[in-house]
Amino acid sequence: TSPFAWLRTxxxxxxxxxxxxxxxxxxxxxxxxxxxxxxxxxxxxQCKLDLLEELVSAEVLQVLKEKISLLPDSHRDALAADIDAxxxxxxxxxxxxxxxxxxxxxxxxMCFWYLNGANLPDEVPGEAKVFQIVFGDESTKEKKHLxxxxxxxxxxxxxxxxxxxxxxxxxxxxxLE
Numbered sequence: 001t002s003p004f005a006w007l008r009t010x011x012x013x014x015x016x017x018x019x020x021x022x023x024x025x026x027x028x029x030x031x032x033x034x035x036x037x038x039x040x041x042x043x044x045x046q047c048k049l050d051l052l053e054e055l056v057s058a059e060v061l062q063v064l065k066e067k068i069s070l071l072p073d074s075h076r077d078a079l080a081a082d083i084d085a086x087x088x089x090x091x092x093x094x095x096x097x098x099x100x101x102x103x104x105x106x107x108x109x110m111c112f113w114y115l116n117g118a119n120l121p122d123e124v125p126g127e128a129k130v131f132q133i134v135f136g137d138e139s140t141k142e143k144k145h146l147x148x149x150x151x152x153x154x155x156x157x158x159x160x161x162x163x164x165x166x167x168x169x170x171x172x173x174x175x176l177e
Contacts, residue, residue: 012094016106020096020157029153030089032165033110037151038083040167044068044176045080056167057154067176075175078118078147088113092150103161107154107168115144148173 016024036055043051049065056064068076092109099105152169156162170176 009091009094012096015096020104020106026091029108030091030110033108033151033153034083034086034089034112036153036165036167037110037112037149038081038086040151040170041079041081041149045076045078047076056170060168060170064170071176074119074121078116078120078145078175079172080116081112081114081149085115086112087115087146102158104157105154106157107152109150109152109169112149112151114147114149116147117142117144120145147175
């Protein structure tokens with residue numbers, strides 16, 4: 001992350017605490033985002049989309065229903081991220097905006113890097129190389145792929161709105177395209 005982007009996101013976190021939620025903590029948000037990512041990615045890989053209705057926006061859920069049914073099993077398996085397999089998490093873009101009706105929203109894009117043992121080909125669609133990590137010795141070696149995912153979380157901060165974050169974008173590059 002560039003120093004400018006880092007400062008900009010910290011400024012947005014300050015604005016969130018000052019004007020929307022005095023209890024907001026990026027550390028606590030990140031912990032919750034990791035848990036949500038793990039749960040949602042596992043449900044996606046199991047095609048249990050009906051269980052995502054409270055966590056994912058209706059628009060995203062509709063797109064997922066179309067895409068998941070077309071995925072090969074290996075790609076579906078690769079969507080699942082165990083919380084202990086998340087190697088790195090960082091915030092992407094943070095946005096604060098108001099719609100035409102005066103409704104206030106905050107959205108935070110989270111980027112996740114996770115290990116997955118799905119049986120993916122060495123070259124995945126799009127001719128992009130997936131990192132492979134081998135654990136163990138020659139007789140017990142286990143190959144894992146280092147995969148990425150981007151999930152955008154959005155919350156409405158209008159007075160009287162539910163204090164829940166909703167996932168409004170799900171990207172698993174080269175898997176869920």
